[in-house]
Amino acid sequence: MVDERPCAVCNRPAKPEYRPFCSKRCADVDLNRWLSEQYRIPTEEPPDGEEPPPDA
Template identity: 60%
Template sequence: MSCPICDKETDPKYRPFCSKRCADVDLAKWLSGSYAIPSEDPEDLEEAAREAESAPKRPH
């Protein structure tokens, strides 16, 4: 099995990662919201649309 972050061989101590660093990178992605489970719930979709409409516009 290879590390999902860097593809090196996993270390049993940090499985499924190869090191503490890669485990921490993965944790940071979860905490920052980079990982998300998509939702098909109509209420979630409506809330996301409202948030997108009210978000400040950024110039390109």
């Protein structure tokens, strides 16, 4: 009964229905973070900002 881990996103006490998170919002945050890492190539990350199309 001592196995209460804090929310992996905000470190608040996790709710049983949302474990290992404290809320659906934190679960979504972690999911989105995980998904974005899956879809992103970890090398040669361009800086933030919209670049104009190459054809001038």
